Amino acid sequence: MTQRLDHVFAALADPTRRQILSMLLEDDMAVTDVAEPFVMSLAAISKHLAILANAGLITQEKRGRVKWCKLEPDAMKDASVWMQGFGQFEPVNLDAFEAFLAEQFPPD
Amino acid sequence: MTQRLDHVFAALADPTRRQILSMLLEDDMAVTDVAEPFVMSLAAISKHLAILANAGLITQEKRGRVKWCKLEPDAMKDASVWMQGFGQFEPVNLDAFEAFLAEQFPPD
DNA sequence: TTCATATTCAACCATCTGGTTGACGATTGC
DNA sequence: GCAATCGTCAACCAGATGGTTGAATATGAA
Numbered sequence: 126m127t128q129r130l131d132h133v134f135a136a137l138a139d140p141t142r143r144q145i146l147s148m149l150l151e152d153d154m155a156v157t158d159v160a161e162p163f164v165m166s167l168a169a170i171s172k173h174l175a176i177l178a179n180a181g182l183i184t185q186e187k188r189g190r191v192k193w194c195k196l197e198p199d200a201m202k203d204a205s206v207w208m209q210g211f212g213q214f215e216p217v218n219l220d221a222f223e224a225f226l227a228e229q230f231p232p233d
Numbered sequence: 234m235t236q237r238l239d240h241v242f243a244a245l246a247d248p249t250r251r252q253i254l255s256m257l258l259e260d261d262m263a264v265t266d267v268a269e270p271f272v273m274s275l276a277a278i279s280k281h282l283a284i285l286a287n288a289g290l291i292t293q294e295k296r297g298r299v300k301w302c303k304l305e306p307d308a309m310k311d312a313s314v315w316m317q318g319f320g321q322f323e324p325v326n327l328d329a330f331e332a333f334l335a336e337q338f339p340p341d
Numbered sequence: 342t343t344c345a346t347a348t349t350c351a352a353c354c355a356t357c358t359g360g361t362t363g364a365c366g367a368t369t370g371c
Numbered sequence: 372g373c374a375a376t377c378g379t380c381a382a383c384c385a386g387a388t389g390g391t392t393g394a395a396t397a398t399g400a401a
Contacts, residue, residue: 172379191377
């Protein structure tokens with residue numbers, strides 16, 4: 126798991142890759158379309174996408190000659206949970222939130 | 234701000250540095266004490282601490298000949314907020330949560 | 342003063358990173 | 372079939388990263 130965190134945080138450390146993730150938030154995209162707004166080469170973007178895929182932050186599926194890239198936001202979960210462990214910066218009252226949940230979704 | 238995210242995520246991408254942060258969660262520590270559980274040299278730990286300080290994740294204060302390292306968990310806030318923006322992994326219905334908040338803390 | 346402790350600095354090294362270019366394989370459209 | 376498009380691969384490059392060692396600096400203790 127520590128290795129998974131390595132990969133996720135390292136992937137997120139690059140602004141190009143963060144921008145790609147933001148783009149994929151709107152919709153799945155082909156590699157060429159991902160590359161379009163950037164000034165760097167297609168090969169460079171292809172590498173960035175491979176790094177994101179290796180971190181589990183996206184998946185890629187080839188249909189015909191087009192490779193579609195899809196955001197996998199769950200991959201950020203472990204990293205997010207790890208960070209929350211330092212949680213002095215929780216934005217809301219979690220006790221109240223849990224009470225709310227218990228009310229909305231009562232246990233069996 | 235994108236540069237701040239660069240530094241924070243890059244700092245978190247190394248397991249040694251994450252372990253140091255976890256250690257500092259318990260208490261402030263001197264550089265030598267931080268280095269103690271690791272097999273690498275003191276100079277290497279000193280560099281890791283400088284990277285954490287540059288990212289704002291810790292602060293260092295020299296008292297006498299000892300330099301104390303202190304966790305600054307707020308520095309993770311921006312990164313955490315950025316990640317939450319991908320929030321498909323939120324465990325609950327956010328609309329319902331917002332309704333709950335509006336009820337608990339009505340706007341003026 | 343002198344010695345020991347705490348930490349950094351400087352030089353060095355191997356490896357990783359992020360980019361380039363050009364060639365290549367696979368698929369589609371005419 | 373043939374040309375164009377989609378994407379990756381391979382080789383290369385400059386610079387960053389993570390580690391080492393030995394010397395240097397600064398403070399504290401005897």
